[in-house]
Amino acid sequence: MKKIAICLIVFVIYSVPLTVSATTDYEGRQHLYSKMETITQIPWYYFAAVDQYERNIRNARKDLPDTETLIGIYFSPQQWVGPLNPDIIDNDPLSIEIFNGIGLDGNGDGKADRTNDEDVIYTMAMYLSSYGTDKENLKIALWDYYKRDKTVNFIMNYARIYEKYGVNLDKHAFPLPLHANYSYRSTWGDRRGWGGLRIHEGTDLFAGYGVPVKATGYGFVEMKGWNEYGGWRIGIRDINNVYHYLAHLRGFEKGIDVGSIVEPGTIIGYVGSSGYGPPGTQGKFPPHLHYGMYKDNGITEWSFDPYPYLRAWERKERIERKKK
Template identity: 70%
Template structure:
C-alpha cells in the first residue's frame, strides 16, 4: 500500500487502479507457464528489450537518458538516477506514467489499459479489481467462505470430470453440494457479479469473479437474493441465492434432479478461460471456517 500511495502522489493515478493492474498481472503470471513469475513485490513485467529499447546494445542498461534515446520505456521512479526494471518503484512508476499520457480520470485510464492489453475482458477485470480495492482495501484477496452455511445440512464429494449426457456428452465442470430447497448459497470470495440469469444447463445461475481472476459459478438455484444485480460488489460469505433444482430445459424448468448447488471455478489467464477442480478449495474453505468458529 505504501508503494501504491507513493506513486499515486507523484502521478495522480489513484492507488486502487495501480493495485488492480498489479493484481491482474499477478494472477495472469501465476496461471501461465510461458510468462515470467514475480520478481519482487510488484508483478507488472517488462521484457529487457521493452525496458531498455530494441536497439540498445546494453540489455541491462539502467541509465534513463540512454534508455530514452533508444526508445525504451523504463523510467526512474524513486529518484536514484537509475531506471531499473528489477526495482518495484521504477516498474510501477513507469506503468503509471504510461497511463498519465492518456489522462488520470476513469475514462482515460480505461482507454490506456485497452491500448496496452488490447482485450476488453482484461480491462474489465482490472477496473473491477480497482473497485474492490477502493471499497474494501488490500486485505481481502485471500479471504473466502464455504458456499453453504455450516449450520445447514449438506453433503458433497469430488465430482469434477464426471460424465454428463444431457445436451450432449461432456464432463462435469464443478462440484455438486447437495442440500435442501431454499438453503442459502453464499459467495465464496470478495468479487463482482458478472452474470445472473437463466442457462439451459445450469438453470438459475450466478457468476462472480474474484481478485485472483477466478470466475465462481453457482448453478441450479431456486432463486436469487433480493436486489442482487450484475456489476454488484459482493463479500465472502454474503448470501447470493438459494439451493434448487433448476435447469436442463427452457426458463423455469425444475425438478429433473435432486436439489443441489453446482459450484464451479474457472481461471482466466489473460487470453482464455478454463475450468479446474474446485473440490480441494471447498474442503480448505470449509476447514478454515470451522476453525474460525471454534
C-alpha cells in the same frame, strides 16, 4: 514545468526509503500505491488493480517469470530498454529514452531498474497518467496497453473492489452455511449426458431447497440469468482472475445484479433444482448447488477442480467458528 514538478515530488517522496523487511507485503504495496497516487493524482486502487491483474497472469502462465518482488507488474526486457536497444540489460534512463524504451527511474538513484519495485510501478504510473487521470482515460490507457476488452473490464472492477475493501483480500468463505444439512464429494470430470456427452466441470453440493448460497471470495458479478444446463445461475469473477460458476439456483438474492461487488459470505442466491430445459424448468434432479471454477490467464480460460478449495474453505471456516 509539469515534468519539473513531478521530478520534485518524486525526490521528496523517495527521500524516505521503503524498507520492505520492516513491513508486510500488503503494507509495502499500499505504501507504493499511495506514493503513486500522490505523484499522479490517480487513485491508489487503480495501481493495486493493475498490479493484481499482472500478478495473476504471471502465476498462471509458464511464458512469464514468477513474481519474486512486492510488485507483480511485468515489463519484458525489450519493452523496458527499447526494441532496438543493443543492451538488453540497459538501466540508463537516458539511453532507454533514446531507444523508446518504457523504463523509468522511480526512486531517484539514477537507474531505471526493471527488477526494482519503485522503478516498475513508477513506470506504469507514468504510462497511465500520460492518458489522463479520470476513469474513461484510464480505460483507454489500459486498452492500448493490453489490447483486450476483458482485461480492461477485470482491472476496472478490481479497482472498485480495492476501493471498497482495502488491499488485503485473502479471506474466503464456504458457499453454504455450516449449520445447513449438506453433503458433497469430488465430482469434477464425471460423465454427464443431458444435452450431449460431456464432463462435469465442478462439484455438486447437495442441500435442501432455499438454503442460502454465499460468495466465497472478493469479486464482482460478471454474469447472472438462465442457462438451459445450469438453470438460474450466477458467475462471479474474483480478485485472482478466477471465475466462480454457481448453478441450479432456486432464485437470486435481492440486489445482486451484474456488476455487484461481493465479499466472502455475501448471500447471492438460494439452492434449487433449476435447469435442463427452457427458462423456469425445475425439479429434474435433487436440489443442489453446482460449483465450478475457471482460471483466466490473460489469453484463455479453463476449468479446474474446485473440490480441494471447497474442503479448505469449509475446514478454515469451522476452525474460525470454534474460536469465537
